[in-house]
Amino acid sequence: MLELDEDTRDAIAETFNLALGHAALHFSELVNEEVELSVPQVALIPAAELLPRIAAATGLQDGARLVRMAQRFQSRQGDIQTQALLLFAERGCLDMLARLLHQPAAPQLGELERDALGEVANVILNSCMNRLAEVLDRSMTGSLPQIGAGHAAQLLAQDTAAGAQVLWAGVGMKLADQQVQGQVVFVMDMDSLQLAIHQVRAYFGMVCEAL
Amino acid sequence: MNTPTRPGTRLLVVDDSKVSRRLAISLLSKRLPDAEFLEAGDGEAAVAVFQQTPAQVVVMDYNMPGIHGVEAAARIRALDPRVTVVLLTANGQAAVRARAEEAGLHMLCKPISSTLADQIAALAPVLV
Numbered sequence: 001m002l003e004l005d006e007d008t009r010d011a012i013a014e015t016f017n018l019a020l021g022h023a024a025l026h027f028s029e030l031v032n033e034e035v036e037l038s039v040p041q042v043a044l045i046p047a048a049e050l051l052p053r054i055a056a057a058t059g060l061q062d063g064a065r066l067v068r069m070a071q072r073f074q075s076r077q078g079d080i081q082t083q084a085l086l087l088f089a090e091r092g093c094l095d096m097l098a099r100l101l102h103q104p105a106a107p108q109l110g111e112l113e114r115d116a117l118g119e120v121a122n123v124i125l126n127s128c129m130n131r132l133a134e135v136l137d138r139s140m141t142g143s144l145p146q147i148g149a150g151h152a153a154q155l156l157a158q159d160t161a162a163g164a165q166v167l168w169a170g171v172g173m174k175l176a177d178q179q180v181q182g183q184v185v186f187v188m189d190m191d192s193l194q195l196a197i198h199q200v201r202a203y204f205g206m207v208c209e210a211l
Numbered sequence: 212m213n214t215p216t217r218p219g220t221r222l223l224v225v226d227d228s229k230v231s232r233r234l235a236i237s238l239l240s241k242r243l244p245d246a247e248f249l250e251a252g253d254g255e256a257a258v259a260v261f262q263q264t265p266a267q268v269v270v271m272d273y274n275m276p277g278i279h280g281v282e283a284a285a286r287i288r289a290l291d292p293r294v295t296v297v298l299l300t301a302n303g304q305a306a307v308r309a310r311a312e313e314a315g316l317h318m319l320c321k322p323i324s325s326t327l328a329d330q331i332a333a334l335a336p337v338l339v
Contacts, residue, residue: 007230014228017274018322021301034306039227039276176306204230 002044002165002190008197009042011204012169015135016040020171020184023128030123031100031175038172044193045168050160050185051153057170057183058089065090066152067109069121070159071145073129075138080195083187084125084142085159090149092180093117099178109149121145124173128184136199159187167193216246217336221266223249225257225283226299227275231323235270235299238328243335254283261287266294268335271316273300273307281310288314295334299323 004012017040024035045053058066069086088096090109097113098105100120106113122145133140148155166187173182188196222239226232229252236248249264251257253275261269269287273280284296298311301321311318317334319327 010228011230014231017228018301021274021303021321025303028304028306034304037274037302039274204234 002194002197004042004044004197008201011200012167012197013040013042015132015200015203016042016169016171016184016186018135019128019131020173022131023124023184024173026123026127027120027173030120031096033178034176036174036176038174041168041170043168044165047160047166047187050166050168050187051156053168053170054087054156054183054185055152057172058087058181063151065150066155067093067117068148068150068155069117069125069145070148071121071125071129072143073140074142075136075140077138080136080138080140080192080199081189082192082196083159084129085185085187086121086124086182087185088180088182092178093182095178096175096180109147114147117147118145121147124184135203136196137203138199165190165193167196213244214242214332214335214337216243218245220246220268220336221249221264222246222268222270222335223251223257223261223266224270225251225254225275225280226270226272227252228272231272231321234323235328235331238323238325239270239332242328242332246335254278254280254286257283258286258290261290261294265291268331269294269296270331271296271298273298273302281314281316284316285314297331297334299327 020037024037028035067088067090071084074081094105097116100116129140169186171184224232224235232250249260251260255277271280271284280298296316298316298318303320
């Protein structure tokens, strides 16, 4: 079982801080307001623990509905794969979209809302991955974002079914003027994870040695 | 480039990430070999360290547990208005920039690099 020492966890958290800071800048330009970021939380956890972590981080009540935006990224070499998830409680997400689309909040995700969420996911997850790719020293290509809404347990079943350890790198995003709280999570398989950890350590080490 | 600093020049590096503090101090100490470096892992600790041992330059992360960097900088400024504070953040949003500007802070964007270290070192008091 892989374990993270304190320095490695710190380096990974700082990597996600850089990535989400970059994403927040672009997202704030899209929504035209400030996006507040939480301090990144990093842990290696069994996949089955993802749901309670996400519920706690997004303030989800039992049975509440969630909006899940997912993009799969892969390095050109094929040696690093990750599923990037952007998660919002559905109610807050619909309010955010109403503001983005300049119209009253829809009762559920329609075609227009899904289209807008695709753009939100595209901006946040891709700008985040661009910065991560620099640290991983890999060129990463992504699938199109997949948008889903439903009860949290059902919606996240595919992410929690992996059975193995996953990297939980959770960062909260909150729009300053609204009660909209999102969570960005990266799920990696063990091989990708080990290589990613190696690359993150090398990034911080190499920067020190090169200067 | 090595810059000779005034004797007793101290820099306080504040970041909740230990690897970032280590990296910043490593890069800055090569540019300011005569300076002394202090560090703190959050805003509250930074104020406490500064109260105990004042510094001329504070390199302050923005997004930390507890109070954020601008708030911590304001508390340090209340102790000594002459201190130079560099706000270091991965979050370059307009709202953060405006907050830093309003507080009279220098704002620089991460990642921590040699260029960034050059910019910070240029703000340290030099021998004339």
